[in-house]
């Protein structure tokens with residue numbers, strides 16, 4: 001898995017402090033940023049985060065590239081609607097010999113791993129067979145319509161991908177670029193840094209948060225799963241029961257020990 005912060009709104013902390021200052025002062029736009037020293041920005045942000053004044057956080061966005069994750073994981077990611085996504089297409093990109101993700105629990109049991117690899121190998125073979133059969137069918141149709149063979153074959157193979165992909169597994173590797181504003185990231189981290197989230201998206205979320213903390217420590221000082229961000233677990237009977245351990249993990253991340 002590779003999670004990389006590609007870009008973020010410049011002067012992120014100052015911009016949020018500026019937007020928030022507008023709410024609480026009579027300054028005009030030109031003088032709004034006057035006197036916003038590092039210390040003032042930091043204490044202002046700490047105050048905003050602690051009182052939950054989250055709408056001002058929407059002015060700043062972070063963009064990540066994520067690769068080496070499963071389609072199961074990317075499906076969980078894209079359920080977060082307040083975001084923008086660009087994902088590797090299984091229509092335009094052929095999945096012959098596709099990469100796949102193996103869950104650690106399967107990896108560590110030889111019998112489970114053998115079964116997993118056997119089925120993946122079977123799917124890989126069937127995918128290629130289906131793609132070839134469909135390519136031949138569509139090529140013949142396009143040629144019958146008067147297209148030259150080279151163009152027909154190229155168009156047909158893309159069309160073949162569309163239907164052959166129906167047998168691909170959730171394990172299939174994918175790449176995605178995601179942009180979220182800070183408010184949406186807070187929500188994402190509350191849900192997906194939680195021990196109740198699945199291991200793979202939790203690893204993505206934790207790494208995104210770690211990189212956010214590096215560039216904007218005051219914005220993300222309270223971010224994390226609900227038990228960290230809000231001080232209590234909303235999961236009721238389904239709680240992981242490890243609040244102190246979780247809090248220590250994110251405190252260490254904040255201290256840059258993780």
Ligand SMILES: Cc1cc2nc3c(=O)[nH]c(=O)nc-3n(C[C@H](O)[C@H](O)[C@H](O)COP(=O)(O)OP(=O)(O)OC[C@H]3O[C@@H](n4cnc5c(N)ncnc54)[C@H](O)[C@@H]3O)c2cc1C
Pocket residue numbers: 079080081082083184187191192196197198
């Ligand atoms: C542990 C776990 C288990 C889950 N299990 C399931 C499951 O079994 N089945 C399943 O379908 N999903 C499941 N989910 C996904 C979950 O229900 C959410 O779809 C996902 O976490 C996205 O969260 P969100 O809607 O808050 O985020 P976003 O879509 O980014 O929305 C952010 C916030 O905007 C507001 N909002 C967005 N759209 C609307 C709207 N249309 N109307 C009103 N308010 C809106 C809400 O306040 C929302 O919290 C699970 C998530 C987790 C973390």
